[in-house]
Amino acid sequence: MEAKITNENNFEQCIKCTICTVYCPVTPVRPEYPGPKQAGPDGERLRLKNKYFFDEALKYCLNCKRCDVACPSGVKISDIIQEARIEFSTHGPKLRDRMLASTDFMGTLASPFAPIVNATLPLKPVKAILDGVLGIDHRRTFPKYSGTKFESWFKKNAAGKQAAFKKQIAYFHGCYVNYNYPQLGKDFVTVMNALGYGVNLLDGEKCCGVAMIVNGLTEGAKKHAKHNVKVLQKAVDKDMKVLTTSSTCVLTMRDEYKDLLKIDNSGVRDSLLLATKFIYSLIDTGKVKLAFKKDYKARIAYHTPCHLEKLGWGIFSTSLLKMIPGVEFTMLDSNCCGISGTYGFKKENYEVSQAIGKPLFDQIGRVGPDFVACDCETCKWQIEMSTGFTVKNPISVLAEALDLEATAKLNG
Amino acid sequence: MKFDTIIIGGGLAGLVCGLRLQKNGQKCAVVAAGQNAMHFFSGGFGLLSRLDDGTRVDEPLKAIPSLDAAHPYSKIGAEKIAAYDNEIKALLKEVGIPVEGDATRNRYVISASGALKPAWLTVEDIASVADKTEKIGSKALIINVEGFLDFNTSFIAESLEKRGTACRIAAVTTDEIRRLRQNPSEMRATNIARLLDKEEVRTKLTGAIKALVNDEDCIILPAVFGLKDNAAGHKIAEDLKIKTLFIGTLPPSVPGIRYQMALKTAFEAAGGTFLKGDEAVGAEFDGDKVTAVRTANMGDILLTGENYILASGSYFGHGLISDSEKVYEPVFGADVIFNADRNTWYDKNFFHKQEYIGFGVDTDEKFHVRKEGRSITNLYASGSVLGGFNPLHEGCGAGVALMTAFNITDSILGR
Numbered sequence: 001m002e003a004k005i006t007n008e009n010n011f012e013q014c015i016k017c018t019i020c021t022v023y024c025p026v027t028p029v030r031p032e033y034p035g036p037k038q039a040g041p042d043g044e045r046l047r048l049k050n051k052y053f054f055d056e057a058l059k060y061c062l063n064c065k066r067c068d069v070a071c072p073s074g075v076k077i078s079d080i081i082q083e084a085r086i087e088f089s090t091h092g093p094k095l096r097d098r099m100l101a102s103t104d105f106m107g108t109l110a111s112p113f114a115p116i117v118n119a120t121l122p123l124k125p126v127k128a129i130l131d132g133v134l135g136i137d138h139r140r141t142f143p144k145y146s147g148t149k150f151e152s153w154f155k156k157n158a159a160g161k162q163a164a165f166k167k168q169i170a171y172f173h174g175c176y177v178n179y180n181y182p183q184l185g186k187d188f189v190t191v192m193n194a195l196g197y198g199v200n201l202l203d204g205e206k207c208c209g210v211a212m213i214v215n216g217l218t219e220g221a222k223k224h225a226k227h228n229v230k231v232l233q234k235a236v237d238k239d240m241k242v243l244t245t246s247s248t249c250v251l252t253m254r255d256e257y258k259d260l261l262k263i264d265n266s267g268v269r270d271s272l273l274l275a276t277k278f279i280y281s282l283i284d285t286g287k288v289k290l291a292f293k294k295d296y297k298a299r300i301a302y303h304t305p306c307h308l309e310k311l312g313w314g315i316f317s318t319s320l321l322k323m324i325p326g327v328e329f330t331m332l333d334s335n336c337c338g339i340s341g342t343y344g345f346k347k348e349n350y351e352v353s354q355a356i357g358k359p360l361f362d363q364i365g366r367v368g369p370d371f372v373a374c375d376c377e378t379c380k381w382q383i384e385m386s387t388g389f390t391v392k393n394p395i396s397v398l399a400e401a402l403d404l405e406a407t408a409k410l411n412g
Numbered sequence: 413m414k415f416d417t418i419i420i421g422g423g424l425a426g427l428v429c430g431l432r433l434q435k436n437g438q439k440c441a442v443v444a445a446g447q448n449a450m451h452f453f454s455g456g457f458g459l460l461s462r463l464d465d466g467t468r469v470d471e472p473l474k475a476i477p478s479l480d481a482a483h484p485y486s487k488i489g490a491e492k493i494a495a496y497d498n499e500i501k502a503l504l505k506e507v508g509i510p511v512e513g514d515a516t517r518n519r520y521v522i523s524a525s526g527a528l529k530p531a532w533l534t535v536e537d538i539a540s541v542a543d544k545t546e547k548i549g550s551k552a553l554i555i556n557v558e559g560f561l562d563f564n565t566s567f568i569a570e571s572l573e574k575r576g577t578a579c580r581i582a583a584v585t586t587d588e589i590r591r592l593r594q595n596p597s598e599m600r601a602t603n604i605a606r607l608l609d610k611e612e613v614r615t616k617l618t619g620a621i622k623a624l625v626n627d628e629d630c631i632i633l634p635a636v637f638g639l640k641d642n643a644a645g646h647k648i649a650e651d652l653k654i655k656t657l658f659i660g661t662l663p664p665s666v667p668g669i670r671y672q673m674a675l676k677t678a679f680e681a682a683g684g685t686f687l688k689g690d691e692a693v694g695a696e697f698d699g700d701k702v703t704a705v706r707t708a709n710m711g712d713i714l715l716t717g718e719n720y721i722l723a724s725g726s727y728f729g730h731g732l733i734s735d736s737e738k739v740y741e742p743v744f745g746a747d748v749i750f751n752a753d754r755n756t757w758y759d760k761n762f763f764h765k766q767e768y769i770g771f772g773v774d775t776d777e778k779f780h781v782r783k784e785g786r787s788i789t790n791l792y793a794s795g796s797v798l799g800g801f802n803p804l805h806e807g808c809g810a811g812v813a814l815m816t817a818f819n820i821t822d823s824i825l826g827r
Contacts, residue, residue, distance in 0.1 A: 015728070019447045022602045022664045031594040038597040069689035072446035072729055270711065281713050284413060312690040312709030331680075334688075 009083065014041035014075045020067035025336040026060055029355040033060035036067035039084075040077035047084055054088035060349075061085075062340035062356075063214055064306035079259045086218050086260070093216045096134040100342040101215035104207040107145065107179030114147040137350035141385040143180045143377075150182035154201060158189050165198030169278070170235035170242040172228075174249045175207050176377040187399035188245055188275060194404045195279065195288045196411035200240065202231040208252040211342050213260060225263040228253060232268040242268070243275040245395050247308035247375040248341070250274050254311075274308075274375065276394050280316040283323075290323065290398075291406035297326040300397065301369035303360065303383065305376035306336050317375055317394045324401045330367050335360040339382035354386065361386045373397055415441045415685070417824060418705050418715050420692045420743060421723035421731065423448035425795025425813035427675040429721050432503065432821040434682040441715055442684065443707055445691035449728060449796075453668025455538025455635070455660045456521035456531025457511070457814065460485070461807030466765075472532060472811075473497075473515045482749075482800035484812050487777050488819045496818045501533065507678040508641075509671045510536045520544060524660045525564060526571030530807055537645050537667050538635055539657035544575075548657060549630035551578045555621055556634060557604055558585035559593040562662035563634035572632075580628065584620040588613045601661040602669065604636040609644050618651045630655040635666050642670065692724070692743045697783075702744070702791045719824050722746065722773065722781060723794040723817070731797035732772060739771045744791060747774040747782045749799035765805040772799030779820050792820040 020036040046053035067077040131138035177185040209221035282288040304314040338357030380391040422444025460472035476490040497515040511533040520528040534540035569579035635658040637645035649656035690709040704714035724731030739750040750771040757768040780787040795813035803809030
């Protein structure tokens, strides 16, 4: 079914048309970055001759993949750049990069001490140390850690009830839901249960590995990928789709595993979906029906995360939001918010990160919605910190807007 | 996912089809695998400037009856083309593409190399003349941005001087623009345009240009103004208080990107769905009808419609694919007109007519795509994916895109 050229270095397909350079969010604000054409296919020809041509400035690539989306020739520009970094970079990750990349390790450490960590991180002296010693920018607001992990909440409060549902799906919750924002996971369970689906956690998921990939911890990322493919396969073998509420987790496991880490995910790839895509297709094929609260009203502005643009699945999230009566919907222009995972946390990237996001922040300010909707957790941090507007995942919006009882009856 | 019409391709043909259908009450989806050829827009839409045998055409409308029967224009007919001429201009102006010109006589765009390129419609922010004798001024000051390699001032001066305009060349910059030069490969029209959209940068540049003007009666600038709207271009022309003309740069084309955005924005504002970066990978048929299109990103969710339009472009957009033996159309497996003898595809002289550019999808008189010799009754082909014409040789690429888009949407709307 998939005719797109994937999983190969196809730099020779580049016809030098320059279109990718128009859509790179980095080059306009950081001239030190050689741009996607030079960093990708043009540089690749040279690097293949001699690794001396590798340019450390490739680290400025956000891996937002906007160049891939724009390329008319199907060149996998962002993969060529990331692969070159993996292969040729002689600058190993710093302690700071290791810390930022180890989302689940840091989460495991921080969660039991959440109140202390949450209270300490915003303190000026702590931020000064993070900034001065580690190079984590002091202007950055940290996502809060939750005292109770989502997995613990699920085991205690939800797991027992799931077998009662006729249909079953699996949920890859990701680090953010587990350590920082279990509410999104709870909303997901609420929505899926109302649609008649029981939710199953995987047999011990690990971080998808995206932060390790971009921070140069390739071997660690591969370990996670192998583990995750194994536990995903167990769910797929039970005929379950595996849903996520994070566009980046799903992109990483579907595409980066095979393209960058060279881990075979062919057995699970087609079963890995963003929750909104799965729900949309159930509605589209008449398998489920939604009933909404009569009095729900919200003015929502939707931001498409870069990785969701790459997946091409933004339409499912926006279509679901538009189905809600009482929603006044605004589609925000296609712009990168600038954070790109851990990129914007780094001291050397802070200003560039904010400059990249500025058009988006300005537009949100002009629209003045009740809240912003978005399928990415790091976009959420960036937009909340930079605009003051609350950002909600579409699944949380559904959980708010659905008449849960009536919906459960329709799908019982 | 249900629509009235599914359009494969987000370039000029696809977007105009979508916009026109959407404005007439249809619900459309455009599947666009990557950006399109509008990014190389030279400043003019060509209708017809040369016949197959090489004869120059000054009056396109008059020349249409002499075209081969397989040419898309012959299928539409000169009478309809004359009528579409006005409708197309109205539609383009409505979305913010200020065109000038007429199908009865070609105008000339001053190209990036300074040559005069025939065009049916020209836009206000790229210099053009009504005929080859028209002088743009008696003395021109050609200004480049320092370090910008995609604007050939000497070529332009040489060409203008041949036609009686004395030229002087100079370059200006500002600190902000100079910063871009840290990276010569990204000193591009679009990145310069982003800076010049900022008033403070533009004001500095305007000041620097003003200081250079002696007794010239016109200024020529590269088309690096206004990525989102043309306010920057208008403003600098106004502030310089002297006739100001813009000449296109090497790609990416700032005006082309702006016009493509204008079409896409208008399509979405009319309620259309634009699936960016997705790629149609196959179709399902029931007899002589298409029943669904599959895309790479949608996976098991099929796109279904009453009608389908193939506007996927030629080789550049992967609408046509060539291998060592054949040229084929990858989505629907449409019949493609091409010469089986591969040795005839190319002329070794790069500037001669190249046969392979004339290859494309076979259709009936209504632009229904043929597959294994039979017309698919709800599948149309529009723009450069079509066969029967050579856009480069005949100067008719944009004309075929726009005219077939209007003709096909008329059929779908039952007109």
